[in-house]
Amino acid sequence: MLLDDTGRVELTDEEFRLLSSFIYDYCGIFFDVSSRFLLESRLQNRLKSHRFDSFLKYYHYLLFHQDRIQEINALLDVVTTNETYFFREINQLNAFSEEILPELARRKAAQRHIRIWSAGCSTGEEPYTLAMMIRDSKLFDGWKLDIIGTDISQRVLKTARKAVYSQSSFRVTDASYMLRYFRKADDGKYSLDESIRSMVHFGHHNLLDQRMMGLIGECDLIICRNVIIYFDANAKAKVVHCFHSRLVPGGYLLLGHSESLMNITTAFRLKHLKKVMVYQKPGGEE
Secondary structure, eight states: OOBOTTSOBOOOHHHHHHHHHHHHHHHOBOOOGGGHHHHHHHTHHHHHHHTOSSHHHHHHHHHHOTTHHHHHHHHHHHHSOOOOOTTOSHHHHHHIIIIIHHHHHHHTTTTTEEEEEEETOTTTHHHHHHHHHHHHHOSSTTSEEEEEEEESOHHHHHHHHHTEEOGGGGTTOOHHHHHHHEEEOTTSOEEEOHHHHTTEEEEEOOTTOHHHHTTTOOEEEEEEOSSGGGBOHHHHHHHHHHHHHHEEEEEEEEEOTTOOOTTTOSSSEEEEOSSOEEEEOSOSOO
């Protein structure tokens, strides 16, 4: 047992190797040596909750205890980063509204059905933003709309399903959206209108779990922003391959503004829109 002066359990080199490898193998999140202290800090409360005096005991719990799956979910809740807010990366969202949605409306006019997947949706602001923009476009009235939000953290999914948000989620939200789609509660938080809530369905999903991928179905658009930046090259390639398999020909993949598929895959083509670039699966109507 190693404790510092504050009674904090210290993470040994071997324990770091075991735990970081476990997390990577399970969900693709990569902790390099420079992130050792971060991992040690985030897991302190998990050790305290089980009254473990070493990370090795915690590692064995993750491997062998009958409640290991519940604890793995708790582990993922504390090691994942869930920073998000409504209308994040507005240039890309404007391209979604002004260029991508009209194209999908034309291309899918016969089927009158679109499916959109927000992968790594965190607390739900992203898929709800897309739902509001789709509603405002009026291009899909009477269509079947499937908007799916998934995340590996059960904690953030609870917030997403509840759809009640504090002021920090609206840092760039236009007041017109607040008036139309949110109701302010006595505690100062804002609840999303049921007409938008009902458009989005949430599910627990590990992007590296091949068995789960088939449950998503074929998608016209996948948005996964600021998620794969936490993966190494091998995990990124696996996830992007799965995205490609889930997209219909001509379907779109939207990543964060700092993310790129360079050196990962050549399966997508880079499409230049008015203000942003997005990835598109070849095929379909160009």
